[in-house]
Amino acid sequence: MISRRSFLKGVSGAVAAAGAIHPLLNWAAEDAPVVLPGEDGLIVRSARFLDLEMPPEFFDSWITPVPHFFVRNHMHEPSTLDAETWELKVSGEVEKPLTLKFADLVRMEPHSVTNTLECAGNGRAFQRPQVPGVQWQKGAVGTTRFSGPRLQDILQRAGVKPTGKHVMFRGLDEVPGKVPPFIRSIPIEKASDGDTLIAMRMNGEALTRHHGFPARALVPGWIGAASCKWLSEIKVLDKEYDGNFMKPGYRMPNHPLKPGDPLNLEDTHPLTALNVKSVMVGPADDWTSHSRTIHIHGAAWAGEADIVKVEVSTDAGATWQAAQLGRDHAKYAWRLWSHNWKAPKAGDYTILSRATDSQGRIQPETAEWNPSGYLYNAFDQVEIHVQG
């Protein structure tokens, strides 16, 4: 016969043992943090497929540490990734098809690009009326230094035929059900640009599994989906790749649409470079300040263009003041910005930010509506309460 005391002793020992398995318990409560080795403090939009968003407080660094860098997976990550057996096939409209090993890529001359990578759906949660998809707010974006051989060097080795007009990327993502594979293509001009890479490193370290180990495409200034992860195949095509993630996925209407207007796919174009955009990361929305001195700050980026100006309005758009741009800058990388403002009196204020780029594009008051909420870039806005 087992006594109540023995039973309780067994259970209490189990509680202690379970407590020792702390990471597992961190999954337990709905609002408890999730433990994912290599990732730190990110917002879990989805644990399967893995979609992690950078929270606003991590925008304070010009270079985003890899554990703070957003993760966007369309499918299951590859179940096995082994640099020893991994191969990258290069085929299609080329004179000499290639099969490259990890060591072959390591031996090629590396090039580095500091790039702001942003998911095309970043900001989708702010789109009205709401649209389907991962409900990213501000942080499906980050800036890191990507390094690896230039794609143009690989294409040169294979010898692109005059018929080669587009370059297709295929990764090792594992596709569930009858979901179409995640395959996309970019035009040969962008593929041949000296800054388009087969990236093997982020911030000097080997790519992590969530970011595409052992190698990913890096198409600088373009939507994140162009930079295919876990790369296994590069194929030169005579036309744009015809598949779900090129069409109907990742396309914008050629002419502005109103919500509810039918989308004619023949009147759309594939998404390429990012929009001009600023986000405010401080003060937070609905923040109460006990001081009238307010530090307004954030980040701004513009894909292939440079940020030339960020402006802040503290009177809901009636007047605008130039913010100070951060010292750090690079082609394709965001600029941090800040503005110190003294509120004239206690009260509620609407603060806005807007960016202007070197192509003359100005962040609009309202983002161009589209059925998937791509490239959302309306003025950023917070409401604050000033006391004192």
Added chain:
Amino acid sequence: MCKASFRFVVFAVAVLAICCLPLLHAQSPELPAGPVQAKVTTACTECHESRIIMQQRLTKGAWTKEVDKMMKWGALVDPADRDSFIEYLSTNFPPDKAPEQMPRVAGAKKH
């Protein structure tokens, strides 16, 4: 069964209960109760977790497009249940519902 081995079984079962069940629950939170909750859970979470559904705020028309797309992509939905799925999703995740609160990965820096 001797005292020691029973204590071990209690210990092992309790460890499993404490660690694994909440783990599975947290990975895929339960969808709201409803007539097709079990069928929606089975059909949808075969490929992705329930948070993907729970963060959507869509009209009935938009849910219809999503259900049809997922059925085309292999979600195992009895065609007789299609309308019930759409009704369930559009009732539980409509545009005017407050946004879903999402958890963090451990280690978040505080403001």
